[in-house]
Amino acid sequence: MxxxxxxxxxxxxxxxxxxxxxxxxxxxxxxxxxxxxxDPLCTLKDAFVKVKSSQGFNIELKFDDNIVYGEEELRQTLENILKVVDEHAENRPIIFSSFHPDAAQLIRKLQISYPVFFLTNGGCEIYADVRRNSLDEAIKICKEGGLQGIVSEAKAILRTPNAITRVKDSKLSLISYGQLKYIDTNILLGLISLASSVLF
Structure with missing residues:
Protein backbone atom coordinates (compact mmCIF):
# COMPACT_ATOMS: atom_id res chain seq x y z
CA MET A 1 0.00 0.00 0.00
CA ASP A 39 -7.57 10.78 15.02
CA PRO A 40 -6.26 10.54 11.47
CA LEU A 41 -3.72 7.80 10.82
CA CYS A 42 -0.09 8.72 11.38
CA THR A 43 3.33 7.37 10.49
CA LEU A 44 6.00 6.12 12.88
CA LYS A 45 7.89 9.35 12.18
CA ASP A 46 4.81 11.37 13.24
CA ALA A 47 4.62 9.39 16.48
CA PHE A 48 8.28 10.08 17.25
CA VAL A 49 7.89 13.80 16.51
CA LYS A 50 4.60 14.32 18.38
CA VAL A 51 5.15 12.17 21.49
CA LYS A 52 7.57 13.47 24.13
CA SER A 53 10.96 11.83 23.79
CA SER A 54 10.99 10.51 27.36
CA GLN A 55 8.05 8.23 26.48
CA GLY A 56 9.21 4.72 25.61
CA PHE A 57 7.91 2.82 22.58
CA ASN A 58 7.20 -0.86 22.10
CA ILE A 59 7.36 -1.14 18.31
CA GLU A 60 5.37 -4.26 17.51
CA LEU A 61 6.25 -5.69 14.10
CA LYS A 62 2.99 -7.06 12.72
CA PHE A 63 2.72 -9.43 9.78
CA ASP A 64 -0.21 -11.37 8.31
CA ASP A 65 -0.49 -14.84 9.86
CA ASN A 66 -1.69 -16.28 6.55
CA ILE A 67 1.23 -15.14 4.40
CA VAL A 68 4.65 -16.79 4.16
CA TYR A 69 7.20 -13.99 3.87
CA GLY A 70 10.59 -14.44 2.27
CA GLU A 71 13.67 -13.08 4.04
CA GLU A 72 14.20 -10.29 1.49
CA GLU A 73 10.63 -9.05 1.90
CA LEU A 74 11.00 -9.07 5.69
CA ARG A 75 14.41 -7.41 5.45
CA GLN A 76 13.11 -4.56 3.27
CA THR A 77 10.22 -3.85 5.64
CA LEU A 78 12.42 -3.96 8.76
CA GLU A 79 15.16 -1.82 7.20
CA ASN A 80 12.54 0.83 6.37
CA ILE A 81 11.39 0.83 10.00
CA LEU A 82 14.96 1.01 11.30
CA LYS A 83 15.70 3.97 9.02
CA VAL A 84 12.87 5.94 10.66
CA VAL A 85 14.03 4.85 14.12
CA ASP A 86 17.63 5.89 13.38
CA GLU A 87 16.54 9.30 12.09
CA HIS A 88 13.84 10.21 14.62
CA ALA A 89 13.97 8.13 17.83
CA GLU A 90 16.78 10.18 19.41
CA ASN A 91 17.40 8.77 22.93
CA ARG A 92 13.89 7.38 23.39
CA PRO A 93 13.64 4.01 25.18
CA ILE A 94 12.51 1.46 22.59
CA ILE A 95 11.91 -2.26 22.42
CA PHE A 96 10.91 -4.26 19.35
CA SER A 97 8.48 -7.15 19.60
CA SER A 98 6.78 -9.51 17.18
CA PHE A 99 4.64 -12.64 17.03
CA HIS A 100 6.50 -13.47 13.80
CA PRO A 101 9.56 -15.60 14.71
CA ASP A 102 11.57 -14.74 11.60
CA ALA A 103 10.87 -11.00 11.91
CA ALA A 104 11.91 -11.02 15.57
CA GLN A 105 15.16 -12.80 14.80
CA LEU A 106 15.91 -10.67 11.75
CA ILE A 107 15.36 -7.34 13.52
CA ARG A 108 17.90 -8.54 16.08
CA LYS A 109 20.42 -9.31 13.32
CA LEU A 110 19.88 -5.89 11.74
CA GLN A 111 20.51 -3.87 14.92
CA ILE A 112 21.89 -4.30 18.44
CA SER A 113 20.88 -0.96 19.97
CA TYR A 114 17.39 -1.97 21.10
CA PRO A 115 16.12 -5.11 22.86
CA VAL A 116 13.93 -7.53 20.91
CA PHE A 117 11.18 -9.62 22.48
CA PHE A 118 9.26 -12.53 21.00
CA LEU A 119 5.50 -12.24 21.49
CA THR A 120 3.59 -15.46 22.13
CA ASN A 121 0.25 -16.63 23.40
CA GLY A 122 2.08 -19.75 24.54
CA GLY A 123 -0.36 -22.23 23.02
CA CYS A 124 -3.61 -20.47 24.00
CA GLU A 125 -4.24 -20.48 20.24
CA ILE A 126 -2.67 -22.91 17.78
CA TYR A 127 -0.92 -21.75 14.60
CA ALA A 128 0.45 -23.57 11.58
CA ASP A 129 3.94 -22.34 12.56
CA VAL A 130 4.73 -24.62 15.52
CA ARG A 131 7.29 -22.12 16.82
CA ARG A 132 4.36 -20.00 17.97
CA ASN A 133 2.58 -22.68 19.99
CA SER A 134 4.38 -22.93 23.34
CA LEU A 135 6.58 -21.11 25.81
CA ASP A 136 9.31 -23.69 25.23
CA GLU A 137 9.32 -22.83 21.52
CA ALA A 138 9.46 -19.13 22.45
CA ILE A 139 12.52 -19.80 24.62
CA LYS A 140 14.15 -21.66 21.72
CA ILE A 141 13.49 -18.78 19.31
CA CYS A 142 15.01 -16.29 21.75
CA LYS A 143 18.10 -18.37 22.38
CA GLU A 144 18.69 -19.08 18.67
CA GLY A 145 18.20 -15.44 17.67
CA GLY A 146 19.91 -13.68 20.57
CA LEU A 147 16.65 -12.04 21.66
CA GLN A 148 16.32 -10.44 25.08
CA GLY A 149 13.09 -12.05 26.19
CA ILE A 150 9.50 -13.15 25.82
CA VAL A 151 6.19 -11.30 26.05
CA SER A 152 3.63 -13.99 26.86
CA GLU A 153 -0.12 -14.19 27.29
CA ALA A 154 -0.65 -14.42 31.07
CA LYS A 155 -2.88 -17.51 30.73
CA ALA A 156 0.00 -19.43 29.14
CA ILE A 157 2.23 -18.64 32.12
CA LEU A 158 -0.45 -19.80 34.57
CA ARG A 159 -0.95 -23.01 32.58
CA THR A 160 2.78 -23.82 32.62
CA PRO A 161 4.29 -21.99 35.63
CA ASN A 162 7.45 -24.12 35.52
CA ALA A 163 8.26 -22.35 32.24
CA ILE A 164 9.24 -19.31 34.32
CA THR A 165 12.18 -21.28 35.70
CA ARG A 166 13.20 -22.31 32.17
CA VAL A 167 13.01 -18.66 31.05
CA LYS A 168 15.14 -17.63 34.03
CA ASP A 169 17.66 -20.41 33.41
CA SER A 170 17.92 -19.21 29.80
CA LYS A 171 18.80 -15.69 31.07
CA LEU A 172 15.79 -14.17 29.31
CA SER A 173 13.39 -11.49 30.52
CA LEU A 174 9.68 -12.24 30.77
CA ILE A 175 6.78 -9.81 30.36
CA SER A 176 3.09 -10.76 30.33
CA TYR A 177 -0.01 -9.34 28.66
CA GLY A 178 -3.70 -10.18 28.72
CA GLN A 179 -6.53 -10.18 31.21
CA LEU A 180 -7.34 -12.79 33.79
CA LYS A 181 -10.73 -12.81 35.48
CA TYR A 182 -9.94 -15.39 38.13
CA ILE A 183 -6.52 -16.00 39.61
CA ASP A 184 -5.80 -18.26 42.56
CA THR A 185 -3.88 -16.02 44.99
CA ASN A 186 -1.47 -18.80 46.00
CA ILE A 187 -0.62 -19.50 42.36
CA LEU A 188 -0.13 -15.80 41.69
CA LEU A 189 2.18 -15.36 44.70
CA GLY A 190 4.17 -18.40 43.63
CA LEU A 191 4.53 -17.04 40.10
CA ILE A 192 5.61 -13.64 41.39
CA SER A 193 8.22 -15.31 43.57
CA LEU A 194 9.50 -17.41 40.65
CA ALA A 195 9.50 -14.48 38.26
CA SER A 196 10.97 -11.83 40.54
CA SER A 197 14.47 -12.17 39.17
CA VAL A 198 13.31 -12.69 35.59
CA LEU A 199 11.13 -9.62 35.16
CA PHE A 200 12.79 -6.29 34.60
Missing part, protein backbone atom coordinates in the same frame (compact mmCIF):
# COMPACT_ATOMS: atom_id res chain seq x y z
CA UNK A 2 1.37 3.39 -0.95
CA UNK A 3 1.53 6.12 1.71
CA UNK A 4 -1.21 8.20 0.06
CA UNK A 5 -3.48 5.13 0.06
CA UNK A 6 -2.76 4.51 3.75
CA UNK A 7 -3.69 8.11 4.58
CA UNK A 8 -6.97 7.84 2.65
CA UNK A 9 -8.49 5.57 5.31
CA UNK A 10 -10.32 6.65 8.42
CA UNK A 11 -10.87 10.20 9.66
CA UNK A 12 -9.06 12.88 7.69
CA UNK A 13 -7.45 16.07 9.00
CA UNK A 14 -10.20 18.11 7.31
CA UNK A 15 -12.89 16.08 9.11
CA UNK A 16 -13.89 13.98 6.11
CA UNK A 17 -13.87 10.19 6.13
CA UNK A 18 -12.81 9.10 2.64
CA UNK A 19 -12.51 5.33 3.07
CA UNK A 20 -14.03 3.70 6.16
CA UNK A 21 -11.90 1.32 8.21
CA UNK A 22 -12.96 -2.23 9.02
CA UNK A 23 -11.96 -4.81 11.60
CA UNK A 24 -11.87 -8.57 11.23
CA UNK A 25 -12.58 -10.77 14.26
CA UNK A 26 -10.81 -14.06 14.92
CA UNK A 27 -13.89 -15.97 13.78
CA UNK A 28 -13.78 -14.18 10.40
CA UNK A 29 -16.56 -11.61 10.88
CA UNK A 30 -15.87 -8.16 9.39
CA UNK A 31 -17.40 -4.97 10.75
CA UNK A 32 -16.87 -1.25 10.29
CA UNK A 33 -14.58 0.42 12.81
CA UNK A 34 -16.83 2.92 14.58
CA UNK A 35 -15.55 4.82 17.59
CA UNK A 36 -16.76 7.96 19.36
CA UNK A 37 -13.59 9.86 18.50
CA UNK A 38 -10.55 8.95 16.44
Missing amino acids: ALHEFFSYGPQKDGANVNPMFRKTKDGRIFQWNVAKD
Whole structure:
Protein backbone atom coordinates (compact mmCIF):
# COMPACT_ATOMS: atom_id res chain seq x y z
CA MET A 1 0.00 0.00 0.00
CA ALA A 2 1.37 3.39 -0.95
CA LEU A 3 1.53 6.12 1.71
CA HIS A 4 -1.21 8.20 0.06
CA GLU A 5 -3.48 5.13 0.06
CA PHE A 6 -2.76 4.51 3.75
CA PHE A 7 -3.69 8.11 4.58
CA SER A 8 -6.97 7.84 2.65
CA TYR A 9 -8.49 5.57 5.31
CA GLY A 10 -10.32 6.65 8.42
CA PRO A 11 -10.87 10.20 9.66
CA GLN A 12 -9.06 12.88 7.69
CA LYS A 13 -7.45 16.07 9.00
CA ASP A 14 -10.20 18.11 7.31
CA GLY A 15 -12.89 16.08 9.11
CA ALA A 16 -13.89 13.98 6.11
CA ASN A 17 -13.87 10.19 6.13
CA VAL A 18 -12.81 9.10 2.64
CA ASN A 19 -12.51 5.33 3.07
CA PRO A 20 -14.03 3.70 6.16
CA MET A 21 -11.90 1.32 8.21
CA PHE A 22 -12.96 -2.23 9.02
CA ARG A 23 -11.96 -4.81 11.60
CA LYS A 24 -11.87 -8.57 11.23
CA THR A 25 -12.58 -10.77 14.26
CA LYS A 26 -10.81 -14.06 14.92
CA ASP A 27 -13.89 -15.97 13.78
CA GLY A 28 -13.78 -14.18 10.40
CA ARG A 29 -16.56 -11.61 10.88
CA ILE A 30 -15.87 -8.16 9.39
CA PHE A 31 -17.40 -4.97 10.75
CA GLN A 32 -16.87 -1.25 10.29
CA TRP A 33 -14.58 0.42 12.81
CA ASN A 34 -16.83 2.92 14.58
CA VAL A 35 -15.55 4.82 17.59
CA ALA A 36 -16.76 7.96 19.36
CA LYS A 37 -13.59 9.86 18.50
CA ASP A 38 -10.55 8.95 16.44
CA ASP A 39 -7.57 10.78 15.02
CA PRO A 40 -6.26 10.54 11.47
CA LEU A 41 -3.72 7.80 10.82
CA CYS A 42 -0.09 8.72 11.38
CA THR A 43 3.33 7.37 10.49
CA LEU A 44 6.00 6.12 12.88
CA LYS A 45 7.89 9.35 12.18
CA ASP A 46 4.81 11.37 13.24
CA ALA A 47 4.62 9.39 16.48
CA PHE A 48 8.28 10.08 17.25
CA VAL A 49 7.89 13.80 16.51
CA LYS A 50 4.60 14.32 18.38
CA VAL A 51 5.15 12.17 21.49
CA LYS A 52 7.57 13.47 24.13
CA SER A 53 10.96 11.83 23.79
CA SER A 54 10.99 10.51 27.36
CA GLN A 55 8.05 8.23 26.48
CA GLY A 56 9.21 4.72 25.61
CA PHE A 57 7.91 2.82 22.58
CA ASN A 58 7.20 -0.86 22.10
CA ILE A 59 7.36 -1.14 18.31
CA GLU A 60 5.37 -4.26 17.51
CA LEU A 61 6.25 -5.69 14.10
CA LYS A 62 2.99 -7.06 12.72
CA PHE A 63 2.72 -9.43 9.78
CA ASP A 64 -0.21 -11.37 8.31
CA ASP A 65 -0.49 -14.84 9.86
CA ASN A 66 -1.69 -16.28 6.55
CA ILE A 67 1.23 -15.14 4.40
CA VAL A 68 4.65 -16.79 4.16
CA TYR A 69 7.20 -13.99 3.87
CA GLY A 70 10.59 -14.44 2.27
CA GLU A 71 13.67 -13.08 4.04
CA GLU A 72 14.20 -10.29 1.49
CA GLU A 73 10.63 -9.05 1.90
CA LEU A 74 11.00 -9.07 5.69
CA ARG A 75 14.41 -7.41 5.45
CA GLN A 76 13.11 -4.56 3.27
CA THR A 77 10.22 -3.85 5.64
CA LEU A 78 12.42 -3.96 8.76
CA GLU A 79 15.16 -1.82 7.20
CA ASN A 80 12.54 0.83 6.37
CA ILE A 81 11.39 0.83 10.00
CA LEU A 82 14.96 1.01 11.30
CA LYS A 83 15.70 3.97 9.02
CA VAL A 84 12.87 5.94 10.66
CA VAL A 85 14.03 4.85 14.12
CA ASP A 86 17.63 5.89 13.38
CA GLU A 87 16.54 9.30 12.09
CA HIS A 88 13.84 10.21 14.62
CA ALA A 89 13.97 8.13 17.83
CA GLU A 90 16.78 10.18 19.41
CA ASN A 91 17.40 8.77 22.93
CA ARG A 92 13.89 7.38 23.39
CA PRO A 93 13.64 4.01 25.18
CA ILE A 94 12.51 1.46 22.59
CA ILE A 95 11.91 -2.26 22.42
CA PHE A 96 10.91 -4.26 19.35
CA SER A 97 8.48 -7.15 19.60
CA SER A 98 6.78 -9.51 17.18
CA PHE A 99 4.64 -12.64 17.03
CA HIS A 100 6.50 -13.47 13.80
CA PRO A 101 9.56 -15.60 14.71
CA ASP A 102 11.57 -14.74 11.60
CA ALA A 103 10.87 -11.00 11.91
CA ALA A 104 11.91 -11.02 15.57
CA GLN A 105 15.16 -12.80 14.80
CA LEU A 106 15.91 -10.67 11.75
CA ILE A 107 15.36 -7.34 13.52
CA ARG A 108 17.90 -8.54 16.08
CA LYS A 109 20.42 -9.31 13.32
CA LEU A 110 19.88 -5.89 11.74
CA GLN A 111 20.51 -3.87 14.92
CA ILE A 112 21.89 -4.30 18.44
CA SER A 113 20.88 -0.96 19.97
CA TYR A 114 17.39 -1.97 21.10
CA PRO A 115 16.12 -5.11 22.86
CA VAL A 116 13.93 -7.53 20.91
CA PHE A 117 11.18 -9.62 22.48
CA PHE A 118 9.26 -12.53 21.00
CA LEU A 119 5.50 -12.24 21.49
CA THR A 120 3.59 -15.46 22.13
CA ASN A 121 0.25 -16.63 23.40
CA GLY A 122 2.08 -19.75 24.54
CA GLY A 123 -0.36 -22.23 23.02
CA CYS A 124 -3.61 -20.47 24.00
CA GLU A 125 -4.24 -20.48 20.24
CA ILE A 126 -2.67 -22.91 17.78
CA TYR A 127 -0.92 -21.75 14.60
CA ALA A 128 0.45 -23.57 11.58
CA ASP A 129 3.94 -22.34 12.56
CA VAL A 130 4.73 -24.62 15.52
CA ARG A 131 7.29 -22.12 16.82
CA ARG A 132 4.36 -20.00 17.97
CA ASN A 133 2.58 -22.68 19.99
CA SER A 134 4.38 -22.93 23.34
CA LEU A 135 6.58 -21.11 25.81
CA ASP A 136 9.31 -23.69 25.23
CA GLU A 137 9.32 -22.83 21.52
CA ALA A 138 9.46 -19.13 22.45
CA ILE A 139 12.52 -19.80 24.62
CA LYS A 140 14.15 -21.66 21.72
CA ILE A 141 13.49 -18.78 19.31
CA CYS A 142 15.01 -16.29 21.75
CA LYS A 143 18.10 -18.37 22.38
CA GLU A 144 18.69 -19.08 18.67
CA GLY A 145 18.20 -15.44 17.67
CA GLY A 146 19.91 -13.68 20.57
CA LEU A 147 16.65 -12.04 21.66
CA GLN A 148 16.32 -10.44 25.08
CA GLY A 149 13.09 -12.05 26.19
CA ILE A 150 9.50 -13.15 25.82
CA VAL A 151 6.19 -11.30 26.05
CA SER A 152 3.63 -13.99 26.86
CA GLU A 153 -0.12 -14.19 27.29
CA ALA A 154 -0.65 -14.42 31.07
CA LYS A 155 -2.88 -17.51 30.73
CA ALA A 156 0.00 -19.43 29.14
CA ILE A 157 2.23 -18.64 32.12
CA LEU A 158 -0.45 -19.80 34.57
CA ARG A 159 -0.95 -23.01 32.58
CA THR A 160 2.78 -23.82 32.62
CA PRO A 161 4.29 -21.99 35.63
CA ASN A 162 7.45 -24.12 35.52
CA ALA A 163 8.26 -22.35 32.24
CA ILE A 164 9.24 -19.31 34.32
CA THR A 165 12.18 -21.28 35.70
CA ARG A 166 13.20 -22.31 32.17
CA VAL A 167 13.01 -18.66 31.05
CA LYS A 168 15.14 -17.63 34.03
CA ASP A 169 17.66 -20.41 33.41
CA SER A 170 17.92 -19.21 29.80
CA LYS A 171 18.80 -15.69 31.07
CA LEU A 172 15.79 -14.17 29.31
CA SER A 173 13.39 -11.49 30.52
CA LEU A 174 9.68 -12.24 30.77
CA ILE A 175 6.78 -9.81 30.36
CA SER A 176 3.09 -10.76 30.33
CA TYR A 177 -0.01 -9.34 28.66
CA GLY A 178 -3.70 -10.18 28.72
CA GLN A 179 -6.53 -10.18 31.21
CA LEU A 180 -7.34 -12.79 33.79
CA LYS A 181 -10.73 -12.81 35.48
CA TYR A 182 -9.94 -15.39 38.13
CA ILE A 183 -6.52 -16.00 39.61
CA ASP A 184 -5.80 -18.26 42.56
CA THR A 185 -3.88 -16.02 44.99
CA ASN A 186 -1.47 -18.80 46.00
CA ILE A 187 -0.62 -19.50 42.36
CA LEU A 188 -0.13 -15.80 41.69
CA LEU A 189 2.18 -15.36 44.70
CA GLY A 190 4.17 -18.40 43.63
CA LEU A 191 4.53 -17.04 40.10
CA ILE A 192 5.61 -13.64 41.39
CA SER A 193 8.22 -15.31 43.57
CA LEU A 194 9.50 -17.41 40.65
CA ALA A 195 9.50 -14.48 38.26
CA SER A 196 10.97 -11.83 40.54
CA SER A 197 14.47 -12.17 39.17
CA VAL A 198 13.31 -12.69 35.59
CA LEU A 199 11.13 -9.62 35.16
CA PHE A 200 12.79 -6.29 34.60
